[in-house]
Amino acid sequence: MNLPLFKKNKGKNINLLPEETAGSVTFKRDIIFALLTPVATLVLLGLIFATLTILEQKEKFTARNIQKKIEEQTTLWQQFAASAKTASNVKDAISTHQQSTQQNDQAVGSITSIQSVVPNGVVITKLDIDKEGKTSVDGSASDPRTIFQFVETLNSKSETFSDLKLENIGFSSQQAGGSGTQYNFSFSLVVKTE
Amino acid sequence: MKKSIANLLKNTQLLTVLSIIISIFLLILLGPSLLFPKFSAWRDKTAKNDQEGSRLTAITENVTLLQQIDTQNLQLYSDLVRKLLPAQADELRVVALIDELVKRSGVSLESVKVISKTASSTTAATTAQVAPTAGSPEAAPKTTSGTTAAPTQAATASAFNVSVTFKGTFAESLQLIDLLSSTKRTMSIEKISFTREQNSNDLGVNVEFSLPLGKEAAVSPETKVEFSAADTQALKELLAKLTIDVSPTALPTGRSNPFN
Numbered sequence: 333m334n335l336p337l338f339k340k341n342k343g344k345n346i347n348l349l350p351e352e353t354a355g356s357v358t359f360k361r362d363i364i365f366a367l368l369t370p371v372a373t374l375v376l377l378g379l380i381f382a383t384l385t386i387l388e389q390k391e392k393f394t395a396r397n398i399q400k401k402i403e404e405q406t407t408l409w410q411q412f413a414a415s416a417k418t419a420s421n422v423k424d425a426i427s428t429h430q431q432s433t434q435q436n437d438q439a440v441g442s443i444t445s446i447q448s449v450v451p452n453g454v455v456i457t458k459l460d461i462d463k464e465g466k467t468s469v470d471g472s473a474s475d476p477r478t479i480f481q482f483v484e485t486l487n488s489k490s491e492t493f494s495d496l497k498l499e500n501i502g503f504s505s506q507q508a509g510g511s512g513t514q515y516n517f518s519f520s521l522v523v524k525t526e
Numbered sequence: 527m528k529k530s531i532a533n534l535l536k537n538t539q540l541l542t543v544l545s546i547i548i549s550i551f552l553l554i555l556l557g558p559s560l561l562f563p564k565f566s567a568w569r570d571k572t573a574k575n576d577q578e579g580s581r582l583t584a585i586t587e588n589v590t591l592l593q594q595i596d597t598q599n600l601q602l603y604s605d606l607v608r609k610l611l612p613a614q615a616d617e618l619r620v621v622a623l624i625d626e627l628v629k630r631s632g633v634s635l636e637s638v639k640v641i642s643k644t645a646s647s648t649t650a651a652t653t654a655q656v657a658p659t660a661g662s663p664e665a666a667p668k669t670t671s672g673t674t675a676a677p678t679q680a681a682t683a684s685a686f687n688v689s690v691t692f693k694g695t696f697a698e699s700l701q702l703i704d705l706l707s708s709t710k711r712t713m714s715i716e717k718i719s720f721t722r723e724q725n726s727n728d729l730g731v732n733v734e735f736s737l738p739l740g741k742e743a744a745v746s747p748e749t750k751v752e753f754s755a756a757d758t759q760a761l762k763e764l765l766a767k768l769t770i771d772v773s774p775t776a777l778p779t780g781r782s783n784p785f786n
Contacts, residue, residue: 363541365541366541366542366544367545368545369549370548370549370552372549373548373552373553374552374556377553377556377560377561380561381561381564384561384564385564387568388564388567388571391571392571395571395574395578398575398578398579399578402581402585405582405585405586405589405747406585406747409592409747412589412592412593412595413745415592415595415597415600416745416749416751417742417743417745418601419592419595419600419751419753420743420749420751421607421741421742421743422603422761423751423753423757424741424743425607425610425611425712425740426607426757426760426764428611429610429611429712429764430760431714432713435715436706436707436714436715439703439718440703440704443718443720447696455722456720457721457722458719458720458721458722460717460718460719460720461717461719462717462718463715463716463717
């Protein structure tokens with residue numbers, strides 16, 4: 333009880349007062365203290381409430397200001413709405429066109445990649461490529477070692493070709509043209525696209 | 527009774543404890559019911575204002591960016607885009623363009639088939655009607671007269687496909703593909719198939735093209751539309767590069783005997 337509230341009044345030393353009067357002063361002081369704490373709590377709550385109300389009102393004012401500015405800017409934007417739409421369409425279209433050009437370049441890239449690894453003596457009879465790079469190759473050769481070389485070359489270039497799968501290899505004693513023998517093959521692979 | 531209460535009130539420690547208990551009770555009672563809703567409302571408003579502030583910034587920036595767009599050039603780019611990606615299926619123009627590419631590359635055209643590609647919004651009945659034509663190669667009409675797509679169906683789709691079959695050498699075939707990069711119509715190769723012709727150096731080539739259609743972009747004041755230097759450069763390059771286009775003929779009309 334060393335709080336200032338409990339300090340005895342220097343001007344009125346209760347020890348010098350009669351016992352009844354001194355008791356009454358102490359009692360009043362304790363009652364005031366007992367009442368003061370809840371009152372102070374209420375005042376504090378009131379202050380916080382008032383502060384929050386002021387802050388809320390301030391935000392309401394800010395919101396009105398922002399809304400007003402948004403309306404002004406939206407009205408201004410309406411003047412450029414047609415340009416915005418056209419520009420957006422142009423940008424989307426350019427993006428689509430660039431993707432398409434890239435897709436076509438990849439198709440050509442896939443064809444030339446395979447073209448560059450076909451050994452002499454191997455004749456491609458059918459080549460199918462789709463946009464994902466899935467490829468099927470049919471061909472023929474008189475010497476099976478050239479087909480072996482073809483497949484080995486494709487396998488060695490794993491950065492360009494993957495999932496090589498020999499579908500079929502066969503031997504026919506006579507070509508359609510009637511000259512000699514040949515081995516027919518077909519395999520599938522994926523040409524990696526960037 | 528009065529005396530006992532007076533005695534209780536004389537107990538300083540009890541009074542202190544009581545006052546603290548009442549204070550805590552007030553805090554518990556009024557804090558959540560009075561202050562918390564006020565605090566929440568203030569926080570909500572602050573958050574909303576932050577959001578709206580960002581929106582305002584975005585709109586202001588967009589207005590500034592739009593003010594900087596060169597509308598004269600924009601019209602030029604828009605015209606180009608309408609040719610690259612028309613809003614509606616342009617089968618006849620595409621067939622005429624393919625005819626032009628075929629002539630320029632030196633290959634000989636075997637067949638052209640326009641395949642409707644139905645969008646998800648199109649009904650199943652429509653798909654069923656189109657499927658037999660699209661699915662049977664035998665039914666494929668030869669040459670440019672084979673346009674089979676119904677314009678109303680294609681108009682709802684985001685793209686349509688064209689299958690082109692031609693004969694030519696490997697170099698000629700590659701040249702035709704190369705010419706696509708100069709064509710004023712976006713055409714993507716979906717699938718390409720080379721078949722060696724018997725007793726000939728020529729190849730039978732079948733290419734399936736996808737022809738995307740333009741979409742109307744939905745823009746709002748918050749949508750950022752910016753034309754960067756790279757965009758402008760890309761458009762300028764395209765304007766210079768895309769030179770192959772076709773227009774309808776302007777022949778005199780009205781023949782005395784259209785059957786001869």
